[in-house]
Amino acid sequence: MDQSDRELVTRVVATGDEAAFRALYQRHTPTLYRTAVRLTDDRDGTAEDFVHDTWIRASERWAEFEWRSSLRTWLTGILLNRVREARRRWARQPTDELVTDISTDCPEPDDRLDLEAAVAKLPAGYRSAIVLHDVEGFSHEEIASLCSIDVGTSKSQLSRARRALRRWLEPRWSTT
Amino acid sequence: MTDSTDRPKDRPESLERLQDGPMPPARLEARITDALRARGVLRPSPRRIPLWHTAALLAASAGAFFLGRLTAPSPATDAVSTPRWMLLLYEDDQFEGPAPGREADYVAEYRRWAQTLGRQGALVDGAELVPGGGWLDSAGAELVESEREVPGAGRITGYFVITAPNADSAAAVAASSPHLLHRGRIAIKPLGAS
Numbered sequence: 001m002d003q004s005d006r007e008l009v010t011r012v013v014a015t016g017d018e019a020a021f022r023a024l025y026q027r028h029t030p031t032l033y034r035t036a037v038r039l040t041d042d043r044d045g046t047a048e049d050f051v052h053d054t055w056i057r058a059s060e061r062w063a064e065f066e067w068r069s070s071l072r073t074w075l076t077g078i079l080l081n082r083v084r085e086a087r088r089r090w091a092r093q094p095t096d097e098l099v100t101d102i103s104t105d106c107p108e109p110d111d112r113l114d115l116e117a118a119v120a121k122l123p124a125g126y127r128s129a130i131v132l133h134d135v136e137g138f139s140h141e142e143i144a145s146l147c148s149i150d151v152g153t154s155k156s157q158l159s160r161a162r163r164a165l166r167r168w169l170e171p172r173w174s175t176t
Numbered sequence: 177m178t179d180s181t182d183r184p185k186d187r188p189e190s191l192e193r194l195q196d197g198p199m200p201p202a203r204l205e206a207r208i209t210d211a212l213r214a215r216g217v218l219r220p221s222p223r224r225i226p227l228w229h230t231a232a233l234l235a236a237s238a239g240a241f242f243l244g245r246l247t248a249p250s251p252a253t254d255a256v257s258t259p260r261w262m263l264l265l266y267e268d269d270q271f272e273g274p275a276p277g278r279e280a281d282y283v284a285e286y287r288r289w290a291q292t293l294g295r296q297g298a299l300v301d302g303a304e305l306v307p308g309g310g311w312l313d314s315a316g317a318e319l320v321e322s323e324r325e326v327p328g329a330g331r332i333t334g335y336f337v338i339t340a341p342n343a344d345s346a347a348a349v350a351a352s353s354p355h356l357l358h359r360g361r362i363a364i365k366p367l368g369a370s
Contacts (some may be wrong), residue, residue: 018209025205033200047206050369055208059217116189118196134191139184149204162188 013062025055028072031136032079038131039083041120046086054079069145073138077146080128087124099132118168126161133158206281213273214357238319258339260300261346265355265365268330272358286334293338298349330361337367358369 003023011020032054032081036047054163055080065074119130128147132138138146143154245330267273274282293299334355340346343364350362 012217016217018218021209021212021218025208025335029204033204034195034197037198038194042198045288045291047284048207049251049288050213051200051204052208056211056215059212059215065365078184083300086262113349116194119191119194132185133184135194135197137184 006067009062009071011063012059024071028075029055031072032075035131035136036079036083037078038119038135039080039124039127040086050079050082050086053082057082069142073142073146076136076138077134080146115165115169118165122161122164125157126164129154129157130161130165134162202364203281203284204279207285210272210274210278210285211354211357213361258341259338259346260367261338261343261349262331262336262363262365262367263336263346263350263353263366264365265334265336265353266330266361266363267333267362270359271330280352282358289352290336293336293349297336298340300333300337300339304334333360358367 003020005024005027008020008024011017012024029051032051033047036042036050040047040050054075058075061078065071069077096097119127119135122130125147129143132143132146133140140151140158141154143149144151149157209218249254290299290302338346338349343366346364346366350364351358355360355362
């Protein structure tokens with residue numbers, strides 16, 4: 001039976017167990033990497049660096065983690081902080097900013113886009129909502145915590161993001 | 177607590193399928209575990225060997241290691257006026273070289289770091305210093321070959337020339353190098369006008 005995240009972290013902290021760490025890595029890195037790629041467009045090829053930094057920072061803070069959230073959520077929070085730092089450096093829109101006007105950033109409705117490309121064209125706040133909720137399955141409560149916004153804002157951003165995607169991608173959009 | 181067992185149920189199927197999307201590169205796991213070993217978080221493997229044992233292999237990869245010349249764009253337009261710094265990479269007995277079979281990961285790790293500097297316009301030049309050469313002592317101009325080219329300091333195995341506005345910035349760049357993660361040391365020296 002798979003060991004829980006908590007058991008694996010305990011082994012890493014107590015004995016430096018590399019096998020335990022690799023199990024954690026393989027369990028959580030795909031989500032971290034996909035999220036990093038989609039929130040940054042893998043700008044400068046840095047998604048890999050963000051994931052690297054996330055695990056390094058996590059390893060420095062195991063003692064601070066009180067298991068009030070899932071490990072996945074905690075790791076994603078570290079990743080998003082790293083992404084925000086990069087965005088500030090890139091002087092771009094922060095992840096948690098509520099975007100109300102997408103008319104200048106988004107493609108025209110009749111642009112031919114696949115879903116991945118359409119997500120990539122969403123403004124930062126909308127993109128975070130779509131990627132974290134609809135792709136990775138985080139709850140609005142988790143997203144609110146991760147992005148320092150309230151639950152209503154998370155729901156609003158998701159709704160607007162879906163509406164934008166639906167408008168661009170009809171009739172291929174599936175809601176089932 | 178929310179985890180995989182209670183994820184939201186109202187996700188459009190087409191978006192949920194994007195979970196099949198980009199997967200992390202295989203090299204990333206080795207990169208991270210190597211870094212955590214270097215920091216003492218993971219227990220070092222007894223099979224690990226010093227980097228100089230793999231010098232021949234790395235030398236074979238030297239074409240890829242000549243980072244600045246191959247990968248860096250021209251220095252930033254203000255490079256002439258921005259101070260330049262030499263980073264000399266030292267390895268001694270404390271240096272944790274790649275595990276057997278992981279040599280290419282090390283080369284890729286350094287290359288990636290240098291590419292990042294290059295994209296930032298902060299990299300002027302860089303290269304691996306392969307075994308050979310030596311040093312001159314005060315008795316005369318005779319080349320003295322030595323594995324420990326600088327007594328007490330270990331071997332100089334590579335260098336980078338970077339641009340940085342001041343010593344603190346240069347140190348910050350050096351601190352981001354994977355060389356320190358592997359317990360190497362870096363000398364930071366300002367370069368005079370050429």
